[in-house]
Amino acid sequence: MMKKIHFVLIFVSVLLLFCTNAMAHKVNLFAYAEGGKVFTESYFPDGRPVEKGKVLVFDSQNKKLLEGITDEKGLFSFTIPKMDDLNIVIEASMGHKNNYKLKKAEVEAGK
Amino acid sequence: MRTKYLFYLLISMVSAAIIFTCVPASAHFGTVIPSDDIISKDDSKTINIQIKFIHPMEMHYMEMVKPKQFGVIHDGKKYDLLGTLKQAKGKSPDQTENFSFWTSEYKIRRPGDYTFFVEPTPYWEPAEDLFIIHYTKVCVNALGKEEGWNEPVGLETEIIPLTRPYGLWTGNLFTGQVLLKGKPVPFAEVEVEYLNESPGNKNIVIAPSDPYVTQVVKADSNGVFTYAMPRAGWWGFAALNEADWKLKYEGKEKGIEIGAVIWVHTIDMK
Numbered sequence: 110m111m112k113k114i115h116f117v118l119i120f121v122s123v124l125l126l127f128c129t130n131a132m133a134h135k136v137n138l139f140a141y142a143e144g145g146k147v148f149t150e151s152y153f154p155d156g157r158p159v160e161k162g163k164v165l166v167f168d169s170q171n172k173k174l175l176e177g178i179t180d181e182k183g184l185f186s187f188t189i190p191k192m193d194d195l196n197i198v199i200e201a202s203m204g205h206k207n208n209y210k211l212k213k214a215e216v217e218a219g220k
Numbered sequence: 221m222r223t224k225y226l227f228y229l230l231i232s233m234v235s236a237a238i239i240f241t242c243v244p245a246s247a248h249f250g251t252v253i254p255s256d257d258i259i260s261k262d263d264s265k266t267i268n269i270q271i272k273f274i275h276p277m278e279m280h281y282m283e284m285v286k287p288k289q290f291g292v293i294h295d296g297k298k299y300d301l302l303g304t305l306k307q308a309k310g311k312s313p314d315q316t317e318n319f320s321f322w323t324s325e326y327k328i329r330r331p332g333d334y335t336f337f338v339e340p341t342p343y344w345e346p347a348e349d350l351f352i353i354h355y356t357k358v359c360v361n362a363l364g365k366e367e368g369w370n371e372p373v374g375l376e377t378e379i380i381p382l383t384r385p386y387g388l389w390t391g392n393l394f395t396g397q398v399l400l401k402g403k404p405v406p407f408a409e410v411e412v413e414y415l416n417e418s419p420g421n422k423n424i425v426i427a428p429s430d431p432y433v434t435q436v437v438k439a440d441s442n443g444v445f446t447y448a449m450p451r452a453g454w455w456g457f458a459a460l461n462e463a464d465w466k467l468k469y470e471g472k473e474k475g476i477e478i479g480a481v482i483w484v485h486t487i488d489m490k
Contacts, residue, residue, distance in 0.1 A: 137364035139261075139331045150331065156367035209261055 136162065138199035138209045142189060142219020147211065151183040151199045158183025163200040168193045169213075192217055247411050247434040248345070249276050249456045250354030250481050252338050255419075257386045257485045259362040265328045267360065271305070271338050272321040276413040276456050277425065277433045279312035281319035282343070289339035290324065293373055295332055333368035334360045337375060342467055342476065351467050354458065354479035359385045376401060377480040379410075379459055382444065388486045395446045397439075398459040398480055404443030411436055411458045415483075418453030425451070452488045456481060 136159050140149045147166075151159035162179040166187070174190040179199075195211040255268040273284040290302045301324060309318040328334065336358050342351040355375040359368075369385055372378060382395040398408040412435040416424050427433045439445040439459070449455045463476035 135364065137261075137331065139363050139365075141329065152331065152365050154364055154366045156332070156365055 136199055136201045136205045136207050138164070138197055138207055140195075140197050140209050140211050142211065142216050145220060146186050146188055147195070147197075147216070147219070148186045149179075149184065149197055149199075149209075151179050151185070151201070159199060159201045162202075165198040165200065166190065167196040167198065169196075171196070189216055189220065192220075247275060247277075247413055247458070248282065248343075248352055248354070248479075249274060249411075249413055249458055250338060250340055250356035250479065251276065251415065251454075251456065251483060252336055252356045252358045253415070253454055253483060254336065254358060254360050257358070257360050259328050259360065261363055265362075267326050267328065269324045269326060269336060270308075270321060271323070271356075272310070273340065273343060273354070275433075276415040276417075276454075277427060279416050279424075280315060281311050281321065283319045284321050284343075285341045287322065287338050287340045289337070290322075291337055292326065293335045293337070293368065293371065294330065295368065296371070298373075301326065301336075328360075328362045331363035331365035332361075333366065334362060335368065335371070335373060336360065337373045339375065344469055344474075345477075348477070350474055351469070351476040352479065353463070353476060354481045356479075356481040356483070358483045361386045372399065372402070374402075375480070376463070377405075377459065377461055377478050379457055379480045379482040381482060381484075383484075385482065385484045388449070388484055390452045390486045390488045391448060391450065392486060393446050393448050394455065394457065394484055395444060396457060396482060398443040398445065400461050400478075400480075405439065405459065405461060406441045406443060408439040408443050408445070408459045408461065409436060410439060410445045410447075411460065412447050413456050413458075414451055415454035415456060418485075421453050449484075449486050452486050454483055454485050456483050 135154055138149055138151045140147055149164055151162050159179055160181050164185045165176045166174045168174055168191055177185045179185045194213045196208055198208045200206050251272045253270050273282045291298055291300050304324040305322045308321055308323050310321055311318050338356045342353050345352050355377055372380055377400045379396040379398055398405040437445045437447050459480045461478055463478045466473040467476055
């Protein structure tokens with residue numbers, strides 16, 4: 110009996126491994142400035158949000174300005190920290206990482 | 221003897237009639253071609269879109285008046301873009317006269333799939349004694365979010381891609397389903413053409429004979445068709461049906477060929 114359960118558990122774990130690997134290749138972050146704030150949206154290619162992903166914001170000198178955590182919709186927003194080129198990095202679980210560069214002109218346009 | 225003669229005459233007349241109705245005189249295609257079909261994070265977010273009515277392989281332009289509808293679907297919402305259209309002129313190298321086509325600039329503001337669609341003003345084709353309306357669409361993917369490409373626009377007739385319509389390699393199969401008023405069209409005829417004016421096309425493809433110009437595939441009983449694209453560039457798929465309504469030309473009621481057209485882009489594996 111125990112053996113059977115073990116087998117089922119292993120089988121299910123292997124299946125789960127396949128499931129996550131198939132979809133979780135890449136994370137993406139998109140950002141725009143509007144009304145004095147920067148809005149970020151983090152997602153997988155199929156549109157699922159990146160939940161509890163770490164967002165890091167750097168200026169043009171690569172100095173970290175702030176960081177935060179995405180909500181259940183993959184969203185994280187913050188007040189414009191600086192009129193500068195912003196490099197916004199998303200760090201999801203399992204080392205998945207990506208960035209988005211918001212140009213100074215775009216930041217200024219969203220003042 | 222006389223009956224035999226009449227019989228053969230009848231057979232040849234019927235055959236001629238069948239040939240005339242089945243074989244298109246020339247394959248007209250509505251086109252809606254964006255300057256890029258995949259917008260990555262470092263790309264320009266503004267794309268240029270060109271809307272034409274042409275013979276894609278032979279590069280011949282036809283005069284196109286302002287479309288009735290031009291818009292985009294993104295994240296389940298439809299946006300009217302008719303007001304953004306600007307008239308332009310163009311022709312093939314062997315045409316002497318210039319013809320009108322339409323262009324638009326569109327700024328991508330959010331991630332996801334953008335399906336651009338055009339409903340042209342009915343085009344009167346004297347050679348075929350009918351009007352032509354090609355409902356044409358193309359999908360542009362933005363910023364890594366691959367969501368929306370298989371959603372119907374809700375046009376009178378359209379091709380629903382079953383293959384994701386971007387990020388395609390040369391040689392890939394393209395599979396789509398032909399819908400008419402939202403229902404699959406069993407055994408629909410689909411014409412396929414290569415756009416010789418595709419940006420990056422190394423040399424103009426010259427067809428050795430007519431059947432090479434327009435490829436023809438038939439859909440299965442669920443309206444599903446498949447075609448393997450042998451060259452890098454833009455490929456157009458046009459499923460043609462007759463409308464169940466008529467339009468008047470010089471006071472007489474005329475039939476309407478309605479086409480569901482979709483464009484997809486391939487690149488070579490290097």
